[in-house]
Amino acid sequence: MGAGHSHGSHRRAEPAPVGAGPRRVLLALLGLVAVATVVGLVALWPDSSALDDVGSRADFAGPGVTFPTAEVTSLDGRALEATVLEGTDQGDTVALELPPQVAESGLTTGDTVLLRRIPGGGDVPTSWSWFGTERTDALLWLAVAFVVVVLLVAWHRGLFAMAGLAISAVLILGFLLPGLLTGGPALLLGLVCSSAILYVVLYTTHGFSIRTSAALAGTLVGIAITAALGVVTVQATRLSGVGEGGGLLQTYAVDLDFQGLLTCAVMIAGLGVLNDVTITQTSAVWEIRAASPTMSRRRLLASGMRIGRDHIASTIYTIAFAYTGTALTLLLVLRLYELPLLELLSTEEITAEVVRTLVTSIGLVLAVPVTTAIAVALTPPRRSDA
Structure with missing residues (x-):
């Protein structure tokens, strides 16, 4: 130089x-x-123990409540039928009503969804309700696309x-x-x-x-x-x-x-x-x-x-x-x-x-x-x- x-x-x-x-x-x-x-x-x-203490105070869903995945088999307006894919009710078909915004979101048969299962007891039957749509695959593909684009360009x-x-x-x-x-x-x-x-x-x-x-x-x-x-x-x-x-x-x-x-x-x-x-x-x-x-x-x-x-x-x-x-x-x-x-x-x-x-x-x-x-x-x- x-x-x-x-x-x-x-x-x-x-x-x-x-x-x-x-x-x-x-x-x-x-x-x-x-x-x-x-x-x-x-x-x-x-402190991990203090964090565990805070977490123990918050109960997200209540005792015994689970969120099994299910596959949509029938959809008529806000009425949905789905087959449970995991848990003690695997293979069972459940029917429930969708929230209005979910019914208009493009949900279709074959989609995987998450349901809220509240266990019954005595004469009270098990109840099912909507929790959310399984979006892992779509988000994974989006993340892969992001990584590929960044690596190709930068x-x-x-x-x-x-x-x-x-x-x-x-x-x-x-x-x-x-x-x-x-x-x-x-x-x-x-x-x-x-x-x-x-x-x-x-x-x-x-x-x-x-x-x-x-x-x-x-x-x-x-x-x-x-x-x-x-x-x-x-x-x-x-x-x-x-x-x-x-x-x-x-x-x-x-x-x-x-x-x-x-x-x-x-x-x-x-x-x-x-x-x-x-x-x-x-x-x-x-x-x-x-x-x-x-x-x-x-x-x-x-x-x-x-x-x-x-x-x-x-x-x-x-x-x-x-x-x-x-x-x-x-x-x-x-x-x-x-x-x-x-x-x-x-x-x-x-x-x-x-x-x-x-x-x-x-x-x-x-x-x-x-x-x-x-x-x-x-x-x-x-x-x-x-």
Whole structure:
């Protein structure tokens, strides 16, 4: 690699190695956060006995109730007949009435369904009712299609991304959710889980490099901003955090901090979009420096921010539309009642979605200049044109 370039050369200018000083500062800070994350995982890891105790309080169906699979043999409007495929009633034909929405969902003969069997006793016969449609095969094919498409288009990057996603699922299912159910500090659980996910996802997908480390630093700052703003906003709006399913959780998970749960949900919701923005910003700054090694840091920052502003605009649309799609059924119900806007904002569900959207967006917007500045500070100094 040459130290400069000539006007006759068509090779793209490669940036010189990053200075040791900024690199050491960044890696030292990321190392401290990594140590704090590991300590948090160990200290906050939920007690299995406490989780079992919470689970023992919740009885999903009642004693003796089972959910055997059955094959639909006859369907006439809302009247269904099905042959039981497992359990003590295997081979028996049962008849029951379908909920209206199920009868209109396209169910047909030959489909596999789940039934609720409530055992009888004495003169009380066994009763059957609808529980759900068996969708495992369809979901499995969809998952296979997802994996194949990702591998065909993204190759090893896609494979590493899916590996990071799998580890993230383990952290959420094995650490975050049990910790919340057993009454752990929701804010700390969210911060530790988010930090662990970011370290895994970014380094697994994008590799160990100073560029990835810069993006990680910017994302961590964005998550910290989102968490702080979430705490303040949830308190200011007097949100209880008890949304759909909250009544059941209040009954069984008596130690759950619902306001902290809402803040934690805002942080987790912002992980993906923050990661996307910071990686893009860091890559943009590196590519600009490689293409223009003589550009000053001030101009480099300005160029990076021009890209960042476009990314901010498109990503905010993404966040808003994603939350709108999630809450579309609720919005339809509220629109049906034709309530004024101020009355809509007084409902827990609508305000919670507004808070999620705005807090995540603010964290995203502020992460862009922070990440761009970090990336610019870590790029090589400008070269004088020979």
